[in-house]
Amino acid sequence: MIYCDTSFLASLYVTVDVNHGVAAKAASRFVAAMPYTHLVELELINALRRLLMAGKVPEAEVNAMLSQIERDVRDGFLERKVLNQTALYREALDISERRIALAARSLDILHVAAARLLGAGGFASFDTRQRSLAKAEGFSLVPSRIS
Secondary structure (H helix, E strand, O other): OEEEOHHHHHHHHOOOOOOHHHHHHHHOOOOOOEEEOHHHHHHHHHHHHHHHHOOOOOHHHHHHHHHHHHHHHHHOOEEEOOOOHHHHHHHHHHHHHHOHHHOOOHHHHHHHHHHHHHOOOEEEOOOHHHHHHHHHOOOEEEOOOOO
16 A cells, blocks of 8 residues: 555646646556545645635636545545554654654654554655655655656
């Protein structure tokens, strides 16, 4: 399973995103559903709403993306995963301590902790700082390189 952070999923759903093609190509190769945690859901939907409020994507397109996300959950392309919050935060604190030199952001640490708890083998992201953390924690990165 590949854990997909918000930067990856937003690129997948927002067709005008500069990384959309790379995300779509990578996702087409996944053999398992992408985990869809509460954290990912909150960040993804909020990111879409922020694009709307910034005037970067029209309301009709945002509504279409939200509907597509709902269909993808229903069809199993995105698989809802509920994590034990105590375990998630304990894992995040452990990662924070191990990777103090990276000065990672809290949400990045939470995503990497979620990926670890879910047993993901790979980590999909376009966020360079988060990719550094995921790599330090032993995940293979998707895509393997970003420009």
